[in-house]
Amino acid sequence: MEGAEKFLGISLAAEKEMIYIVVHRDKRNEIMSAIMRDVFRMVPPVVKESAYGIGATTWEVAKDVTMRYGMQGLLGAVFLGLGRAVGETMAVLFIIGNSETISASLYESGATIASVLANKFAEAEGLAKSSLFALGLILLCITFTIQIFAQIWLNKVRKNAGGGL
Template sequence: MDNEDEEPILGMDEDEVDTREIYGGLVPILGTLFSTTLAMLVAVPIAMGIAVFLSELAPQWLGKPVGVAIELLAAIPSIIYGMWGLFFFGPFIASIFGGSSVSLLVAGLVLAIMIIPFMAALSRDAINITPDVLKESAYAVGATKFEVIKDIVFPYAKAGILGSMIISLGRALGETMAVAFVIGGIFSLPEKLTDPTVSIPVVLANNFAESSGLSLSALYYLAFVLFLVSFLVIFAAKHYFLRRVKL
């Protein structure tokens, strides 16, 4: 396919200006960062609440089945979350906040819903390894349940909890199918959360097969940016887990 016949994939025509201006990746990079940040802001407090509830507060008859349900939700393929977001969750959010049913807000919330079970399951496992003797000693000197969780459980499980957050962040950064269904695929910077936009994985998935020449090179650069960010996230997670093992 000739360059003139190629559909512009990053917002400008290939013959207008030089390569760097044509294939700027600002929109997908910011779309990825915005949607991931929104997802983490929503997911972290909810996942921590679930993990603490299952580990420290829930009675056994309730904690076990809920824990199994959380693990099952963590194993659901991301495309299922994407389809659910497109047909049910997106229209519901649009009816409340207005705007489109595919948008940055919907993408961030669907990502959050997708990583909450994953983060909660990992954090619960980290909390569960806190030695009972530490908690019992705190209770023996009159500490309340809240004080035990705040001063004993969280400090002991901190490295594992941080590791679960970073791994969940890495999953959110590289997520393609769920986001592709609900982010909108529009190559423009969103002025508000209810505007559609695009992310790096979505640009790669939608354009890689049909691209050639300079447009293909631009996609390789975007893929490298995503790889670099994901690599740094996984490296950080490994660092925290190694520290946790040494403690």
């Protein structure tokens, strides 16, 4: 691994974070790209052909017709990918080490809220169960906050599009 360390400029301590980033990015991007592809395919050909007919270039059709027509679907894909990233438990659990100690270093093992809930809820009793419910409530609040921001952003896009969406 000495060559990779020298070439990439990262230490072996950062290796698991790098693996986590790659796995997490790929899991999020696969669903986002599939939905975006479907949104682009749903634009009626007659709309694109009409734009070409009045002299629009390929870039103008892509930017002004396809993107405008599918903006809600694109935003939906982005927030669905974000929701998957927030709720991802098992990939994170396996990669980052599942250590429940708090460390000042970003390169030490750690745990996410979802992984703590997945690991500890079955055998929790009393105060431990109450603290896990509190963690679940925090995760729910984070999810609702993301949903609220998504709705605000979507309403702003609808308003800027002039009601055409």
